[in-house]
Amino acid sequence: EILFFGICIAVQIVGFFLAKDSPVQTLKIFSFLGVFAMLIGLFSSGNIALFAFLSGGLFCSIMWPCIFTLSIAGLGKYTSQGSAFLIMMILGGAIIPPVQGKLADVFSIQSSYWIAVVCFGYLLFYAFRTKTVLDKQGVTY
Structure with missing residues (x-):
């Protein structure tokens, strides 16, 4: 387990x-990697599924600084307001867990991780889309 x-x-x-x-x-x-780990967790069982789901948290810990940096890039004099709004709008921690909990109640705990696949998938989309938007603004990242 520690090896994983x-x-x-x-x-x-x-x-x-x-x-x-x-x-x-x-x-x-x-x-x-988050999408990949969640899919491994969904289509496996036992310790493999457990550690695949747990690894999602490790991937999130590295993504948060990137999300924040990219979200306020190019805001210029509005950077402080943008970062304040970003902090106030952290709703994922308030909305996603109850949705996942309801899915776990209706289907199964393991099946409820499809919501995590969607969330990681959106972050992947955001990474590709943000690059295009920032390039148009002349901001390099």
Whole structure:
């Protein structure tokens, strides 16, 4: 079991170096890994599913700084207001868990992780879309 977390940490370190200090690349890599881990968890059982679902939290911990950085990039003099709104709008922690809980009640705990696949998938979409928007604004990331 400790071996699995060692592997997860090694994957995170490799992913970090592959991203080359680019928030967009980091978000792409770790949101993809999040989708991949959730799918492994959904289509497996036992310890493999357990550790696949747990690894999603590790991937989230690396993505948050990238999400924040990319969200306020290019705001100029409105950066402080943008970051304040971003902090106030962190609703995922308030909305997603009850939705996942309801799915777990109706279907199963394991099936409820489809919501996590959707969330990680949206972050992957956001990483690709943000790069396009920032390029149009002349902001390089």
